[in-house]
Amino acid sequence: MPSLSCHNLLELAAADEAPLPSPTPLRLPRVMSVASPASPTSPSSPAPLRRVIVSHRLPLRAAPDPAAPFGFAFTVDSGTVAYQLRSGLTANAPVLHIGTLPAVAAEAASDELSNYLLANFSCLPVYLPSDLHHRFYHGFCKHYLWPLLHYLLPLTPSSLGGLPFQRTLYHSFLSANRAFADRLTEVLTPDEDLVWIHDYHLLALPTFLRKRFPRAKVGFFLHSPFPSSEIFRTIPVRDDLVRALLNADLVGFHTFDYARHFLSACSRLLGLDYQSKRGYIGIEYYGRTVTVKILPVGIDMGQLRSVVSAPETGDAVRRVTEAYKGRRLMIGVDDVDLFKGIGLKFLAMEQLLVDHPELRGRAVLVQIANPARSEGRDVQGVQDEARAISARVNARFGTPGYTPIVLLDGPVTPQEKAAYYAAAECCVVSAVRDGLNRIPYIYTVLRQESDALGDDTPKRSVIVLSEFVGCSPSLSGAIRVNPWSVESVAEAMNAALRMPEAEQRLRHEKHYKYVSTHDVAYWARSFDQDLQRACKDHFSRRHWGIGFGMSFKVVALGPNFRRLSVEHIVPSYRRTENRLILLDYDGTVMPENSIDKAPSSEVISVLNRLCEDPKNRVFIVSGRGKDELSKWFAPCEKLGIAAEHGYFTRWSRDAPWETSSLAADFDWKKTAEPVMQLYTEATDGSSIEHKESALVWHHQEADPDFGSCQAKELLDHLENVLANEPVVVKRGQHIVEVNPQRLNGGQCKAGDPLERPLTCFVHAGGHPPQTIGNPKSQRWHTSTVVGEVGRKKSHYLMLALINGFLEIE
Numbered sequence: 001m002p003s004l005s006c007h008n009l010l011e012l013a014a015a016d017e018a019p020l021p022s023p024t025p026l027r028l029p030r031v032m033s034v035a036s037p038a039s040p041t042s043p044s045s046p047a048p049l050r051r052v053i054v055s056h057r058l059p060l061r062a063a064p065d066p067a068a069p070f071g072f073a074f075t076v077d078s079g080t081v082a083y084q085l086r087s088g089l090t091a092n093a094p095v096l097h098i099g100t101l102p103a104v105a106a107e108a109a110s111d112e113l114s115n116y117l118l119a120n121f122s123c124l125p126v127y128l129p130s131d132l133h134h135r136f137y138h139g140f141c142k143h144y145l146w147p148l149l150h151y152l153l154p155l156t157p158s159s160l161g162g163l164p165f166q167r168t169l170y171h172s173f174l175s176a177n178r179a180f181a182d183r184l185t186e187v188l189t190p191d192e193d194l195v196w197i198h199d200y201h202l203l204a205l206p207t208f209l210r211k212r213f214p215r216a217k218v219g220f221f222l223h224s225p226f227p228s229s230e231i232f233r234t235i236p237v238r239d240d241l242v243r244a245l246l247n248a249d250l251v252g253f254h255t256f257d258y259a260r261h262f263l264s265a266c267s268r269l270l271g272l273d274y275q276s277k278r279g280y281i282g283i284e285y286y287g288r289t290v291t292v293k294i295l296p297v298g299i300d301m302g303q304l305r306s307v308v309s310a311p312e313t314g315d316a317v318r319r320v321t322e323a324y325k326g327r328r329l330m331i332g333v334d335d336v337d338l339f340k341g342i343g344l345k346f347l348a349m350e351q352l353l354v355d356h357p358e359l360r361g362r363a364v365l366v367q368i369a370n371p372a373r374s375e376g377r378d379v380q381g382v383q384d385e386a387r388a389i390s391a392r393v394n395a396r397f398g399t400p401g402y403t404p405i406v407l408l409d410g411p412v413t414p415q416e417k418a419a420y421y422a423a424a425e426c427c428v429v430s431a432v433r434d435g436l437n438r439i440p441y442i443y444t445v446l447r448q449e450s451d452a453l454g455d456d457t458p459k460r461s462v463i464v465l466s467e468f469v470g471c472s473p474s475l476s477g478a479i480r481v482n483p484w485s486v487e488s489v490a491e492a493m494n495a496a497l498r499m500p501e502a503e504q505r506l507r508h509e510k511h512y513k514y515v516s517t518h519d520v521a522y523w524a525r526s527f528d529q530d531l532q533r534a535c536k537d538h539f540s541r542r543h544w545g546i547g548f549g550m551s552f553k554v555v556a557l558g559p560n561f562r563r564l565s566v567e568h569i570v571p572s573y574r575r576t577e578n579r580l581i582l583l584d585y586d587g588t589v590m591p592e593n594s595i596d597k598a599p600s601s602e603v604i605s606v607l608n609r610l611c612e613d614p615k616n617r618v619f620i621v622s623g624r625g626k627d628e629l630s631k632w633f634a635p636c637e638k639l640g641i642a643a644e645h646g647y648f649t650r651w652s653r654d655a656p657w658e659t660s661s662l663a664a665d666f667d668w669k670k671t672a673e674p675v676m677q678l679y680t681e682a683t684d685g686s687s688i689e690h691k692e693s694a695l696v697w698h699h700q701e702a703d704p705d706f707g708s709c710q711a712k713e714l715l716d717h718l719e720n721v722l723a724n725e726p727v728v729v730k731r732g733q734h735i736v737e738v739n740p741q742r743l744n745g746g747q748c749k750a751g752d753p754l755e756r757p758l759t760c761f762v763h764a765g766g767h768p769p770q771t772i773g774n775p776k777s778q779r780w781h782t783s784t785v786v787g788e789v790g791r792k793k794s795h796y797l798m799l800a801l802i803n804g805f806l807e808i809e
């Protein structure tokens, strides 16, 4: 059988062997169960799935200790989200962490250490050679991806903070991600594990994982911002990264903005549309539905409460309160990072004192600078700038015993930090960009729960919050500011300090209610449940891997689908006496994206060869009009054509066109056409296709987001105005189409991917007419449907080629 579907079949030919073999997993002993405060599982319920939490770093701390095994005292790092999320998982569900060792302990890597950490902490380390790790983390992650995700483009090779894209660093990034996949491969059992990957360091991991485990249950949460597609599209390997996220089953973001930027990138880069169904956003991707989730991470209430209730914290609160008695205390806590806006915050503090002399000698900003997580000129620059500005402001407005900006950039104990939070009447977060930023959440809880503040009940707090951080939408009682406007931030600080206590209480209560009910356990539970929901059909579907390298993806099909295989087709073809060959046109015999839509001379010649065989009956089945198709296929004397989805049928070039009697009334066009015209005028790049039996509105050439939005609206509009007409209004790939009802009443079953069935009558060999589905489906606009009508030799072989897949009933 010659390959007629030139480009689509080529892609399939490049596919890995299907189905992909799953490497034999090493089952680890389930020693990693974690008692969680979540509801216990009933004794009769099946063993809960294991949760495999993958993050760049394991949730561990390591302190050098010559007396400890392996020279390090390892402890759990309860401040990490990867650890905290365990409180939201099903009680008794085994948990396994996969990630790299704390940097200080990297040299201790060994199999013995792996066993030790596994047995004692449920942590399985990924060992990366140190130079690879350095290029991966400090190179690609921290100096390319991180700045870019935070909207900093590397405009020049020497830009502060961002390196230009370097392919060698990207390869290190891929190698590191592959090493994570290797580790996962050793332990994963796809039907018993739920994998949850965290953050931008591991953006490529879903592709490596999907390649090895087509049916793995994979969730990904991006803790960083997903920038506007205008920024994201500058990444030279942008398609790889978007495809990698689409290889997960559930992709989570903190905010709607990040999600919509991702959806926009999917649409602009890959032409993918999304649908919102029953509250869930889903992207259809090669037969899989990738669910997009929006829920910001919360804080660990239990952990904060244990810090608050520690006696040392109470003492520290009293100390700080005493030290700042009579002052108006504001707090800022930030990592030393280019995007935290520490310098701008200090300038705002200066402006506050300039504009409000009455606050001089009274207002104090205590800024705690957490240790930098990265290294380089950018980090040093932030540190130097913070020190320089604070020194200048303090020299300008400080007096003996009064320091307006107190910069704590050395070690600060958790108790001391908690004390500053609890004692401050205002928290200032003026980051210019941050994925979430949990500082205001922590501040709210510590203000509420610290008893050491005395009987200030009910509690109060005020937050000055950058509108460019992920927690901004969830804190509606905050004074939201543009951190780039020094004057506005200064004014917001002033407003916070002058706010009536009653209002401070109301704002505080609102925040506390939200923060305490949307904690990290709530977030984890919700993500976990959605991940299970997103994967529920995995085992009832067939998965086929296609594409090379980072373009790899899995095609998921219903149980009746088989991949088109030459071994299957050739014998079937040979043994049948009467063959009905139905060929879709666009995207099948001709590539969908070609400028010239007319068939090539090669296609004409292949069709003629097929038609020459007296056992064959060959049809082109298309939604296109009959005039265009007859012109194009004039050189094919014996070729049959079904045009306009079967409204017109012609058995050979010189036979007359037969018109379906199923649709005769076209009065509805008078109503539909003006409506379509309206949308065409309002949507640059769109157009109307007039067919004898149908009207089609096309928006492929329009802006993808706007076109898609207009298409939804048009669909709704047409459905309303045509409610009493004998038509069906449908959305397809970049189209909205109105067709006569009965022409669409084919025999496709529920769940059949053929979304636009066509009734096409085929008379041959004394057999009764066959009703066939229209292979030109919307969802599978480039898939292949091949069916054998009956199994007997005398029956027909129906071949409808679209992209190499077949359905056998």
Ligand SMILES: O=P(O)(O)OC[C@H]1O[C@H](O[C@H]2O[C@H](CO)[C@@H](O)[C@H](O)[C@H]2O)[C@H](O)[C@@H](O)[C@@H]1O
Pocket (backbone or CB within 6 Å): 056, 081, 141, 223, 224, 297, 335, 373, 374, 434, 435, 436, 437, 438
């Ligand atoms: O410095 P890295 O090792 O690359 O890690 C990046 C940051 O990760 C964590 O922050 C991110 O997740 C937080 C929770 O979802 C979110 O609030 C923040 O906006 C994200 O950037 C970590 O807490 C930071 O210290 C790291 O810098």
